[in-house]
Amino acid sequence: MSNEIELLAARVRALEAEAEIRRLQARYMFLCDTPCPEFGIEDDEHRIDSILALYTADAIWEGVGAYYDGQFGRAEGHEEIRNHFRNFWNRKENSPRLVLNAHYLTSEQIHVQGDEATGQWIHMQPWLFSDGTGVLRSSRLNNAFRQVDGTWLITRTRTENVFIADLPYLFADSYPAQSVLMDPNPR
Secondary structure, eight states: OHHHHHHHHHHHHHHHHHHHHHHHHHHHHHHHSBSOOSTTOOSHHHHHHHHHTTEEEEEEEEEEHHHHHHHHOEEEHHHHHHHHHHHHHHOTTOOSOEEEEOOEEEEEEEEEETTEEEEEEEEEEEEEETTSOEEEEEEEEEEEEEEETTEEEEEEEEEEEEEEEEEOTTSOOOOOSSOOTTOSSOO
16 A cells, blocks of 8 residues: 555656746746846846846756757856846847747657656747737747756756747737736736
8 A cells, every 4th residue: 555655646646846947948938028027126137136036057948950050049047047148138139129929839758757757748838019010930949858846947947949820910909018017906
């Protein structure tokens, strides 16, 4: 009987790990949306700090494959990952400005092996720029995770381009300049 209980406890731990990893990956994508829907994040530095809190100190963020190698490259550790996001959101040459970006995750696979795990997803994201142009991007993700002091964190974000397609001019004409989704005092 005790062996059955141990097996059941291991299965419950694996299911709980999958749920935590699913929330962790979704939170990362949520924080990368534009406008950022996390209430109380006033600027990109605060957003970047919130993203880095999801990563281990030795984490890797990388774009791979023919298209993403040159566009995203590889960042190792918090400071390089911080610089990656600063370059993305704070570049002066980011003209036209990104006004809308939303991440949609699908085709999930999470594999837990004790205190480590991997996860694969496909994601789509529409982008709208301030000049009315837009693109639809799709990527494959092959990410890794580790439990540190009882908390699951990201050890690797690895993204590979599936496709990028132009969207019609002003494909979205109704979108918020600022998200109030998480506002504890909605008007």
